[in-house]
Amino acid sequence: MQQVIKFLFSPLAFAVGFLWPLFSQILLASQTVESNGLAISIGAVVAIGWGLMAQVRGSWIWIK
Amino acid sequence: MDQVTHQQDINTLSDAQIDVIERQIANKYMRIVPWGAVAWGIGNCLVFFSLFPLVMMDLLPLWLASPIATISIALSYLPSHEAQHNIIAGRGKPLRWLNELVGHMSTLPLVLPYRVLRATHMEHHAHTNDSELDPDFGVHAPSDKDFLIKTIRDRLTGSERDDSYGRTLDRIGQSALMLDALIYNTIYLIILFTLAWSGYALEAALLWWLPKHIAMTYISYYLSWAPHHPAEEQGRYRDTRAFKSKLGNALSMGMQYHIIHHLYPRIPLAKTPAAYREMKPILERKGCDLGAL
Numbered sequence: 114m115q116q117v118i119k120f121l122f123s124p125l126a127f128a129v130g131f132l133w134p135l136f137s138q139i140l141l142a143s144q145t146v147e148s149n150g151l152a153i154s155i156g157a158v159v160a161i162g163w164g165l166m167a168q169v170r171g172s173w174i175w176i177k
Numbered sequence: 178m179d180q181v182t183h184q185q186d187i188n189t190l191s192d193a194q195i196d197v198i199e200r201q202i203a204n205k206y207m208r209i210v211p212w213g214a215v216a217w218g219i220g221n222c223l224v225f226f227s228l229f230p231l232v233m234m235d236l237l238p239l240w241l242a243s244p245i246a247t248i249s250i251a252l253s254y255l256p257s258h259e260a261q262h263n264i265i266a267g268r269g270k271p272l273r274w275l276n277e278l279v280g281h282m283s284t285l286p287l288v289l290p291y292r293v294l295r296a297t298h299m300e301h302h303a304h305t306n307d308s309e310l311d312p313d314f315g316v317h318a319p320s321d322k323d324f325l326i327k328t329i330r331d332r333l334t335g336s337e338r339d340d341s342y343g344r345t346l347d348r349i350g351q352s353a354l355m356l357d358a359l360i361y362n363t364i365y366l367i368i369l370f371t372l373a374w375s376g377y378a379l380e381a382a383l384l385w386w387l388p389k390h391i392a393m394t395y396i397s398y399y400l401s402w403a404p405h406h407p408a409e410e411q412g413r414y415r416d417t418r419a420f421k422s423k424l425g426n427a428l429s430m431g432m433q434y435h436i437i438h439h440l441y442p443r444i445p446l447a448k449t450p451a452a453y454r455e456m457k458p459i460l461e462r463k464g465c466d467l468g469a470l
Contacts, residue, residue: 118359121366130370131386135378142379172334 124173128164136160187458199459203441206452210266211259211445215275218256218283225249225286232380243383249286250385250392254400255430255446256283261295262442287389287396288365290357297342300349302442305416306408312345316401317408324402328394396430404435413440418466419453426450433470436460 120126137156140146146155167173187195228246231237259265260280266272280291297312304310315331318324330336346352365385372381404417417439422429434449437456444452453460453470460467 118363121363127366130366131373131378131381134373134376135382138373138376138378174330174333176334 124167125161125164128160128167132160132164133157187462195459195462199440199456202452202455202459203444205455206444206448207441208443209445209448210272211264211447213447214256214259214445215265215279217252218260218279221249221252221256222282222285225253228384229380232384233377239380239383243388246286246384247388247391250388251395251430253283253286253392254289254396257281257289257291257294258298258400259445260291261298264443264445286385287392288361290354290361293342293346293354293358296349296351296354297345300345302439304411305439306405306411310345310348312341313401313405314408315341316397317405318402319407321398321402324398325394328397332390399430399432400435403429404432404439414460414463414465419460419468419470421469436465436467 133153133156135156136159137152140152140155141149146152163173166175190198225246228237228242228249232239232242257280260276260283263276265276265279267276270276277291280295284291284294301311301313306314308314315336316324316328318327342358343352343355346354369381369386372378399422403420403422406418406420410416417436419436420433422433426433431446431449434453437444437449437452438446441452457467
């Protein structure tokens with residue numbers, strides 16, 4: 114249970130749970146891309162990449 | 178009473194006489210139920226949560242709902258603050274349930290549990306400007322621009338400030354209250370994630386996530402940074418200041434008169450300007466920093 118809670122509050126969970134769909138929906142709403150699949154793919158790469166960086170660095174920006 | 182609070186009269190009185198007058202003035206403004214804060218706390222919470230169905234059912238555009246959400250979250254702390262100080266009703270009083278209802282309900286948009294806020298806020302009052310013991314000390318910075326940079330940077334880098342309330346609760350033996358914070362934040366994240374993956378990510382971001390960050394910054398600035406700046410002194414008459422806000426009293430959430438609140442926490446927010454005006458000559462004699470107010 115402790116591990117589940119720890120993961121829920123991790124940067125990676127926030128990236129997967131919130132930033133990924135947010136970025137995808139921003140791309141679609143702004144008509145930057147028209148394909149659902151492409152928006153989801155770009156959203157995944159950007160959000161998970163950023164989330165992994167934050168997870169490893171312990172910071173959403175490079176500096177700590 | 179009004180006659181003796183002119184500065185020239187004050188200077189002829191002893192410290193003990195001044196203290197008596199100060200308490201008499203404060204007593205006039207205490208034990209008043211702030212019905213406005215009750216309506217504000219409950220009404221504001223209902224307004225905030227009604228924004229979600231209104232936007233999702235296309236009854237309210239997101240561009241309009243987002244600033245309303247930001248204002249609503251920024252307004253959500255103060256009614257709870259009245260309850261934290263038992264201003265609506267003290268323990269054992271008939272309206273105690275209302276005090277607790279307002280306390281719990283009003284900060285739901287901020288995702289801050291009432292019991293955690295109350296316990297840590299009492300420590301803020303007991304140890305104002307103490308770098309080790311004041312849980313709000315971490316907001317302080319040399320200037321308002323530095324405050325803004327520090328606030329943003331702290332959130333992005335997960336600074337120690339994030340855990341100042343947890344450390345305070347540990348210190349006072351109330352770490353069990355962190356369970357409230359855990360439950361609140363778990364529910365908040367589940368709601369955010371569920372909305373986002375149901376096609377409402379923009380709505381979740383612009384109705385709750387971003388407004389909460391903006392509102393938290395605004396609240397921290399006016400409730401913690403501005404009234405205690407430069408946060409270098411401790412003591413009843415020196416740890417809080419009066420100040421003239423460029424935005425006026427309403428937009429600075431009544432914090433221009435926060436010095437009155439620290440001297441007499443049971444005076445309702447709406448009564449602090451009147452109490453300040455009446456008490457001002459005494460505060461000047463006590464050497465308080467009253468700025469240009």
